[in-house]
Amino acid sequence: xxxxATGFCVSSVLLVLWVGVCSPVCVEVxxxxxxxxxxxxxxxxxxxxxxxxxxxxxxxEWFYKTEGGKDELxxxxxxxxxxxxxxxxxxxxxxxxxxxxxxxxxxxxxxLNDSGIYTCNVTREFDFEIHHPLFTSSRLIHLTxxxxxxxxxxxxxxxxxxxxxxxxxxxxxxxxxxxxxxxVSKAEETVQENATDYLAIPSENKENCSVPVEE
Numbered sequence: 001x002x003x004x005a006t007g008f009c010v011s012s013v014l015l016v017l018w019v020g021v022c023s024p025v026c027v028e029v030x031x032x033x034x035x036x037x038x039x040x041x042x043x044x045x046x047x048x049x050x051x052x053x054x055x056x057x058x059x060x061e062w063f064y065k066t067e068g069g070k071d072e073l074x075x076x077x078x079x080x081x082x083x084x085x086x087x088x089x090x091x092x093x094x095x096x097x098x099x100x101x102x103x104x105x106x107x108x109x110x111x112l113n114d115s116g117i118y119t120c121n122v123t124r125e126f127d128f129e130i131h132h133p134l135f136t137s138s139r140l141i142h143l144t145x146x147x148x149x150x151x152x153x154x155x156x157x158x159x160x161x162x163x164x165x166x167x168x169x170x171x172x173x174x175x176x177x178x179x180x181x182x183x184v185s186k187a188e189e190t191v192q193e194n195a196t197d198y199l200a201i202p203s204e205n206k207e208n209c210s211v212p213v214e215e
Contacts, residue, residue: 033141120138
């Protein structure tokens with residue numbers, strides 16, 4: 001029984017590892033929405049597929065529009081990659097995965113005029129025996145292009161906390177120095193008072209205070 005249980009546990013572990021290796025995890029995460037002028041910006045678009053969707057044919061369309069404008073088709077994948085004439089001509093690059101779950105593109109040498117709304121449309125057609133259903137999904141990215149990179153909020157908070165800690169340590173050291181100074185001063189005053197009281201005693205009293213020596 002013990003050997004059987006051990007063999008079952010080993011088989012379970014191997015099965016879990018095999019599934020983890022053969023079935024990579026897909027997570028749909030949002031894209032960044034701020035780019036710096038002159039850099040490359042990846043417009044992230046992830047559309048995860050279920051196991052039964054892997055054999056589906058995928059069509060990807062990327063649209064761009066300014067605030068209040070109309071959608072303009074700028075990039076398309078339909079078995080082949082195709083970039084349409086636009087303000088992005090020569091500056092769009094496919095940055096997706098072979099399994100067509102990551103269908104992102106990259107805008108090269110971003111300009112201030114590239115700010116706007118980007119739409120990623122994904123259409124999948126399933127090749128079942130009886131019917132061919134379609135699945136569609138859409139992602140919106142509101143991109144803002146800035147001239148210079150702004151300081152990260154986390155780094156700002158870290159700097160503020162560092163300054164607060166330095167001020168606290170400085171105050172603590174000052175308090176400790178004042179406390180030690182007062183303690184030393186009080187000790188010196190006590191010693192001086194004892195010495196003054198001893199000097200004020202008459203000579204005959206000092207002799208009486210001396211310890212008699214036995215012969």
